[in-house]
C-alpha cells in the first residue's frame with residue numbers, strides 16, 4: 001500500500017501545480033474530452049494542462065484539468081455536472097487551494113443533451129435543446145419543445 005502522501009506526490013508530478021486558476025478534479029476518465037468541449041477549453045488561449053486515466057480511490061481512474069488564470073462562473077461550470085457529477089473545483093491563488101466547490105446540476109439545461117423523443121423538433125431542425133430539470137438524482141429532464149421526459153438512462157449528449 002502506498003501512503004496518501006506518496007500518491008499525492010505522484011499525481012502532482014504527472015500534472016504539475018499551477019500558480020493561479022482552476023483545477024477540475026475527479027472527472028470520470030472517459031469524460032475528459034467532453035468536459036473540455038462543454039467548457040469551450042479548445043477555444044481559449046490560456047495555459048491548460050490535463051491528464052487522464054490517472055488512479056483515483058473514488059472513481060478507479062479519473063481525469064484532471066488545470067486551467068491557468070480562469071475562474072469560472074458557477075453557471076458555466078455546472079454544465080459539466082451531467083457528465084462529471086463528482087467533479088470538484090479547486091480555486092488556486094498563489095499556488096494555494098483557496099476554495100473547493102462541487103458541481104451541481106442546474107435547474108435548466110440549454111444544449112449539451114439531446115431530447116429522447118425522436119419526433120421532437122430539436123432532432124430535426126437546428127434548434128438548441130432546452131430542458132427543465134424536474135429531478136436531479138436520478139436526473140430527469142422535461143423538454144421545453146415537446147414536453148417529453150428524458151431520463152438518466154436515455155440521456156445522450158448532443
Ligand code: CTP
Pocket residue numbers: 008011012016017018019023025064066088090092094095096097
Ligand atoms: N493543485 C494544483 N496546483 C496548486 C495546488 C493544487 O494543480 N498550486 C491541484 C492538486 O494537484 C490537486 C487539486 O489541485 O489535484 C487539489 O489540491 P489539494 O486540495 O491540495 O489536494 P487533495 O487534498 O488531494 O484534494 P482532494 O482530496 O479534495 O481531491
Ligand code: ZN
Pocket residue numbers: 115116117120121122143144145146147148
Ligand atoms: Zn423534445
